[in-house]
Amino acid sequence: MDTSSQDGVLKVENLYYSFSENDLDVQVLSGVSLLAKKGEITSIVGPSGCGKSTLLYLMGLLDHADSGKISMDGQEMQDLNDRKRTVIRNQKIGFVFQFHFLIKELNALENIRLPLLKSGTDRKLADDKALELISELGLEDKWNRPAYKLSGGEQQRVAIARSLVNSPSYLLADEPTGNLDSKNSEMVFDLLLKFAREKGIAVVLVTHNDKLSNLSDQTLRMMDGQILI
Amino acid sequence: MLCLELAWRFVIARKRPMILSLTGIVFGVAFFVVTQAQTSGFEKFFIRTVLGTNGAIRISDQFQDTFGRVEKISKEGSTEFFFHSREDALYREGVKQPELIREALAQFPEVLGASEILEGNGVLDTGSRKKSVEIHGIRWVDHLQTSDLSKQLILGSITDFASDQTGILLGSRLYNRLNMKIGDRIRLMGGTGTLHLRVSGVFETGVSQIDKNRAYLHFDIASSFLGRKGEGSIFQVSLHEPENAPALAVQLQSALNHRVVSWQERERVWLDVFKALRVSSAITVSCILLLSGLGMFNVFAILVIEKTRDIAILRSMGFTPRDVASIFLWQGAIVLSAGIIFGGILAFGATYLISIIPLRIRGIFSTDHFVVNWDLNHYLWGAAIAMLFVSIATWIPARRASRIEPAKIIRETL
Structure with missing residues (x-):
């Protein structure tokens, strides 16, 4: 198989996922397939509870599917052990969530450089790279401010920087603008678009915001655990 | 990190x-x-x-029969079984042939010093007060090797005691009861007669029973006073490693055929x-x-x-x-x-x-x-x-x- 042509491609094939609740099996995903390409933003839209976030976490290797395939750069992920999945999460995947999920005991710079330090990058190099991103995101004067002292928009920008600092191939964003006003929402989306284009990242965006989804390269609509064609 | x-x-x-x-x-x-x-x-x-007062090991009575023997005899008169027991072992008061004991102890590298002590009783009489005492006849040079007597002296001096054959060292509480002073003359009665002694020093061990009752005399003087020449003494032994006393006591008991007690056994309570x-x-x-x-x-x-x-x-x-x-x-x-x-x-x-x-x-x-x-x-x-x-x-x-x-x-x- 020619894997070079699949670099930066996130492929999901016939994914099924269910869980048990009160002795009842709840089918969340029923044969979902999609393709996210590098440099593009793929939006997933749909009503609450249709399985968008679950799909995102499965693609981010945070959970295990019942069946189906997920491949990144041509490499299949479903049979990897937890250790390998953890390494891939660190090196290939960036996450942005609706809530910034910054560690409040750390300042902006320390939050951003965490994935780099985890991957064993030299501290000086990590700081330089984190500061570079901070600068790109317009937070130069706030790098040493504790995370909890930043505004909502700033916190989300720091979260984006953290997700990008390890130069991931894939950025998975779960309603990253869900908690922001329209101005900040647009700014965040522009950032995602910019990084997708400039750094060749495949961005998968779960959103309720039709305006943003319309600006995406590809929009997938989900309903009852399936992608509507 | x-x-x-x-x-x-x-x-x-x-x-x-x-x-x-x-x-x-x-x-x-x-x-x-x-x-x-x-x-x-x-x-x-x-x-x-x-x-510091009684040493790590004390060797006292000699066993006449090392092991007592308990037997069960059958009706036919044959022995069905027997076992040895210390309980029925017979003792003879004091050590026998102390010179041999001393020589034997010298063969044990663990032994730091050995002091032969002659124990007995007498009555001290100051003229106005009388008090019964436990006499310990010692050879002071040996005894200093096996005890802290020199450190325990609170009045007088060991040299004073050493230079005077009629010297006596009194326990502190005994000294106070008799209301004596260093250098005072005192009579020791009992045994074979009466001895005239001079108070050379006062010691305090901290053990009230000892400080109340014990007096040290020169060995030969005590021997003659108690009428026991060359027998009936005990040995107080000091060790380089006092913690090892129980094991050495077992060895010594078996080798010397005398009752040997370690400090751990003696002070078990x-x-x-x-x-x-x-x-x-x-x-x-x-x-x-x-x-x-x-x-x-x-x-x-x-x-x-x-x-x-x-x-x-x-x-x-x-x-x-x-x-x-x-x-x-x-x-x-x-x-x-x-x-x-x-x-x-x-x-x-x-x-x-x-x-x-x-x-x-x-x-x-x-x-x-x-x-x-x-x-x-x-x-x-x-x-x-x-x-x-x-x-x-x-x-x-x-x-x-x-x-x-x-x-x-x-x-x-x-």
């Missing part, structure tokens, strides 16, 4: 609960060390007194009392450490709940369950280390302050202040017990933290 750094940041961000946990460990470790320093201090002091005190205080104080461990468990259990979201995000960025657990274990280790260091410092200061508290004790030993034992082992044991409780207190929440499923937590947070 990243996990340690995160742990440190989490610890300093939660000053109040962490200081409370730290305080528990500090006081637990300090109390443990202080109580052990006191109980073992008194125990060691007692042992020092015992060894008191040693058991000290041991019981030491263990009970260790258990009591360990409860403080247990309680601080429970407090710490509480703090960490709450911390894990508080940090659930952070744990999920750390997992999403590539932290393994082991990394997550280690962040919490490091937090425990930071608090524990600080607790042990500050607890050790507090223990050191408190032990010193206790050691200068005035406390007059006379009875089984003599002291005018609290006796403490400065022993690194107490600090190590305190640290080990704290480590045990803190490890359990942090390991359980850390394990729980490492099992958090990130997707579930993130989904529930949204």
